[in-house]
Amino acid sequence: MGKKKRKSDKNYLDYIPVVEKKWETLEDGLVEITVENTGFYNTLAQKLFKKPRFSFIKLDKYGSFVWRQIDGNTSIYEIGKILEKKHKEAGMQLYERLSAYFGILEENGYVSFRSDIKRMGRE
Numbered sequence: 163m164g165k166k167k168r169k170s171d172k173n174y175l176d177y178i179p180v181v182e183k184k185w186e187t188l189e190d191g192l193v194e195i196t197v198e199n200t201g202f203y204n205t206l207a208q209k210l211f212k213k214p215r216f217s218f219i220k221l222d223k224y225g226s227f228v229w230r231q232i233d234g235n236t237s238i239y240e241i242g243k244i245l246e247k248k249h250k251e252a253g254m255q256l257y258e259r260l261s262a263y264f265g266i267l268e269e270n271g272y273v274s275f276r277s278d279i280k281r282m283g284r285e
Contacts, residue, residue, distance in 0.1 A: 174261040175239040178276040179232045193226040195219040195272060224252065228263065232273065238264055 184196045197217045199208065207213040221229055227248065231241045242260050245252050253259075267273040 174264045175242070175257055176237060177264070178235065178237050179241075179264060179267070179273040180234045180276055181229075181232050181272070182274050183272050185229065187226075187230070188220070191226065192223070193221045193229045195221070195229075197272075224249065225263070228260070234276065 185193055186196075188194050195218070197219060199213070199215055199217060204213070208215055224245070228241055228245060231244055236244075238260055239257070242257050245260075246256060264273065268275065
């Protein structure tokens with residue numbers, strides 16, 4: 163019998179995210195991330211099909227708020243506490259959703275995590 167593949171054991175709440183992409187705050191207060199489309203297939207699509215070199219990803223209200231909290235010093239757990247205070251309606255399963263959100267951001271190269279992560283005591 164083969165071993166079951168375990169889902170990631172990462173505890174994102176202890177991680178300290180660092181922004182890896184260029185971004186700006188728009189007039190409506192939402193964040194827009196600029197992503198350069200690189201690589202062979204993207205270059206080919208740009209030349210043959212007139213595809214854009216850059217994509218602009220506009221985050222929603224919560225995503226923009228969370229994104230602006232990323233400063234390279236604040237852990238995801240602390241960002242969750244800030245989000246909880248500011249947006250009472252952020253809802254149940256806040257930390258599960260934050261962990262999933264940061265997992266997606268990391269997977270797409272929008273954020274990385276500082277390597278000097280230390281466990282935090284939580285009240």
